[in-house]
Amino acid sequence: MSGRGNPPFDLTMTTLFISDLHLSPLQPQTTDCFVNFMREEAIHADALYVLGDLFEFWIGDDDPSEFAAQIKSEFLSLTQRGTPCYFIQGNRDFLLNKRFCQETGVTLLPEHTVIDLYGRKTVILHGDTLCTQDTKYQSFRAKVHMPWLQWLFNRLPFFTRRCIVSKIQGDIREVKATKSLDIMDVTQSEVEALMTSEGVDLMIHGHTHRPNVHHFSVDDKKYTRIVLGDWYHQGSVLVCSPDSNSLEVRRFAQSMTQAAENRPYD
Template sequence: MTTLFISDLHLSPATPEINQCFVKFMREEAIHADALYVLGDLFEFWVGDDDKSDFASSIRHEFKTLTELGVPCFFTQGNRDFLVGKRFAKQTGVTLLSDETVIDIYGQKAVVLHGDTLCTEDVKYLEFRAKVHQPWLQWVFNRIPMFLKQKIVSKVQSDIKTDKQTKSLDIMDVTQSEVVRVMDHYNVDLMIHGHTHRPNVHSFDRNDTKYTRIVLGDWYTQGSVLVYDKNTFELQQRPFGNGSK
């Protein structure tokens, strides 16, 4: 049996290939797992739990089916789906995690998170993040009409795209000192996160201890899954279409 980790799918009505790969993954692979962890940015942008569109309903259906089959599913909010809330959790059966959560994977302690908070050099983004995570602002946003939400989201997406074009890749990557701080804080030697779209396994030694940081991949050109079992782990790809694993 395995525990599966995914992040940065950026699902939307405009990404049919990614959506189909996700559905295939949920129905043919996740149903056999011990647990599924979604570490943020499942959606290109989640406008709110009151989204009743066919697209939003179809994604909720996949999670509800999975959890009703007895597979625990855990969800960490990302920078694109920070509005996923309690209603989504109730409708789907998923468990919402905090920004940083320590889990046990077959006896191995690990801290899991989306990864955006590790990018401490991206000051402008962190200021934006602090603003949109204010409870009063989210309370207001969740109570305005859907058409107005969609207009605001379109503007935010445009601003994000423009901002990314002016940033260096180094600024948008994690800061090693923050990685060490978080791992020390939780007394773990394993970290799993997404956000940077740079799938890899990083190892470093410190105080005679080997630390491992696993970065999940995005789903822009293929599916990306961390498969973790009792003896080993592997970052794997899932091709779009009807290709084999």
């Protein structure tokens, strides 16, 4: 993993992957790093893939806040200047939908998608579906992804939705405090099953906040799983080219506040 703090300026033939930024008006340093990344790096790339949890929580595409408008503006500027951007919903932004895409030029992808990454078939996803040992979360996930429930939720007043989400987030934090970190990590057999069923030897995902490059073998065939990092203390970017994949960090302009450093694993 590279510790480089400044972005490269020659980004010819690169595809970029990010996830788990958890953008929020309460964390301006993260937003500043993201804006700099969009304007200085993503604009020169072949494509940008956002693999979920871009926001701390996305309550709906009708979010009227200046903050939501700012983030949308960055994506619109990127896509209008010729860099395609693709988005896979995470567990914090599963309500991001068509309106956001229409207003930004971003393309929404299914929960796991196989792409051609410079000639190499690669499966990309947020990663929460791989954490099958966390049965309570998987049950919760199944409920909130019910189309009829999302339809009802989206028709509530925005203020009401925000109150509901605040209560849910508080409940989730309490549950996480008692969970084993291993339970919240991916299940290796699930990783292997997805990769073999899709016929790929490379997987890229986020969600676990454990940036790393994992190599393993199944029936003498070699596989690679790249895990993206979160943006709590610094930016995390996977830079892929035809010849290499580099998991890198992007330092914030200043040190994060103590409150940010105490953010929970998610």
